Amino acid sequence: MTAPDWTAIRADFPTLQRQVHGKPLVYLDTANTSQKPRAVVEAMDAYYSQYTANVSRAVHTLGAEATEAYESARTKLAGLLKVRADELVLCSGTTFAINLVAYSYLLPKLQPDDVILVSRMEHHANIVPWQLMAERTGAKVEVIEILQDGTIDMDAFAAQLRPQVKLVAVAHVSNVLGTINPVREMAKLSRKHGIPMLVDGSQAVPHMPVDISSIGCDFYVFTGHKMLGPTGTGALWAKAAHLEAMPPFIGGGEMIKSVSFESTTFNRAPYKFEAGTPNIAGFIGLAAAVDYLQAISLDAIATRERELLEYATQQLQTIDGLRIFGDAADKASVISFAIDGTHAHDLATMLDIEGIAVRSGQHCAHPLLQFYGISATCRASLAFYNTEAEVDALVTGLRKVRTLLA
Structure with a gap:
């Protein structure tokens, strides 16, 4: 079975073509709401x-x-x-x-x-x-x-x-x-x-x-x-x-x-x-x-998102002081994380300046965050329309923010 053309598929989503603060949008908040393809609109x-x-x-x-x-x-x-x-x-x-x-x-x-x-x-x-x-x-x-x-x-x-x-x-x-x-x-x-x-x-x-x-x-x-x-x-x-x-x-x-x-x-x-x-x-x-x-197939989507999750997890783990919450063997493409000494809202606000949209806060799951003894996390949630280059942009942005807030 031929793999989907993910670049062509990404072009179906108008919002992903825009810029935020003069930077290409990197949308990593699909767990909150997904972007909509042109066909839906x-x-x-x-x-x-x-x-x-x-x-x-x-x-x-x-x-x-x-x-x-x-x-x-x-x-x-x-x-x-x-x-x-x-x-x-x-x-x-x-x-x-x-x-x-x-x-x-x-x-x-x-x-x-x-x-x-x-x-x-x-x-x-x-x-x-x-x-x-x-x-x-x-x-x-x-x-x-x-x-x-x-x-x-x-x-x-x-x-x-x-x-x-x-x-x-x-x-x-x-x-x-x-x-x-x-x-x-x-x-x-x-x-x-x-x-x-x-x-x-x-x-x-x-x-x-x-x-x-x-x-x-x-x-x-x-x-x-x-x-x-x-x-x-x-x-x-x-x-x-x-x-x-x-x-x-x-x-x-x-x-x-x-x-x-x-x-x-x-x-x-x-x-x-x-x-x-x-x-x-x-x-x-x-x-x-x-x-x-x-038309894409959920099997292909699951495979693509698993690849993105593995890549993002590996790259994020290279950042000093970053902790990922949830490392189940069977996991979807959601990564919640915190960086020592930096509030999640500060991280998300400064990432937005770089054009990177992540979620911060308690994610409507207060009892879960209480279990881990934390008040908030950042959450990067990936979809099939994301790319490895966007993961790289997130990692670069986090390194920059961590330096600025150190």
């Missing part, structure tokens, strides 16, 4: 300029075209993730999807002293909703702890599984450490105890092939803006039996079959969870993003 522009209409309501031509283009996102996402289209709820992203599961699935089931297991490395979006459920019901959130290398303590996790546990919530890939968690093994252990599991796939779906059906989880959530798509898009996958049993989360138009002042009959899943006018242009853009990713 053009797909959204076509909707707004050629067939703007609402979906599922009109019988006229524009309405039919808009509905077909919008629903293609559901179909294409299902194909990408090896699931049924009617098991995918289209929503604004991971945060909404997790809250949907929290309020519609878990809340009616929770009793005092029930337990929700959440890993130490979770994004706040996969912590706070469960805390809200616990506060309402008297349930407890317990931590699935990690080891110093940034991997799940699987022995401790297995010991935590017991009848009081009503849900396990874990990231497929850590947004800070890059750790690729053994979600299949975790789901298998959870199933043995009859415990459902939710997987946050936000940092996985854009970077590797994901076959949800082979994981064995009950819920899988992800967001569109990290996978080349627009903001305000994403989806919840759930087993059909769960979706059928769950009550609607938000009421309104399009999630109903009939309404009277006496009663309402709700639509079937997944539509009963999709009240109101959706982000039509956004999902049309997300459909284009799926096409783009599949």
Whole structure:
């Protein structure tokens, strides 16, 4: 199989061609949000300029075209993730999807002293909703702890599984450490105890092939803006039996079959969870993003990003005083680091002057940084559109900043 032309692919991303402070942009913040290829922008522009209409309501031509283009996102996402289209709820992203599961699935089931297991490395979006459920019901959130290398303590996790546990919530890939968690093994252990599991796939779906059906989880959530798509898009996958049993989360138009002042009959899943006018242009853009990713292939993307990760890790380790957090053997292209005596925000601010965009702070993962005893890190997150030359620019910039701040 011929390797993709990464130089030609990079040219598909308009933002990567710009300059920042008179320097070529080096964008190393894909874990926060990815850049968008021209095909995604053009797909959204076509909707707004050629067939703007609402979906599922009109019988006229524009309405039919808009509905077909919008629903293609559901179909294409299902194909990408090896699931049924009617098991995918289209929503604004991971945060909404997790809250949907929290309020519609878990809340009616929770009793005092029930337990929700959440890993130490979770994004706040996969912590706070469960805390809200616990506060309402008297349930407890317990931590699935990690080891110093940034991997799940699987022995401790297995010991935590017991009848009081009503849900396990874990990231497929850590947004800070890059750790690729053994979600299949975790789901298998959870199933043995009859415990459902939710997987946050936000940092996985854009970077590797994901076959949800082979994981064995009950819920899988992800967001569109990290996978080349627009903001305000994403989806919840759930087993059909769960979706059928769950009550609607938000009421309104399009999630109903009939309404009277006496009663309402709700639509079937997944539509009963999709009240109101959706982000039509956004999902049309997300459909284009799926096409783009599949044209390259997630296997090729995973290979390319693994190469970039190995190169960047080697180069960063040559900088005196630099510490990388998370060195799991199975890791995605995310590197969080700190330099002795230099605050992460100072590093990121001065790198920006060099045209280099990295993330700094706590990355919406306060409990994880507390585990390592630090207040903030810088995070360089790589994508297939990055280059070794950009890694070199980061290393050069860090050496320069370290000298200036010494």
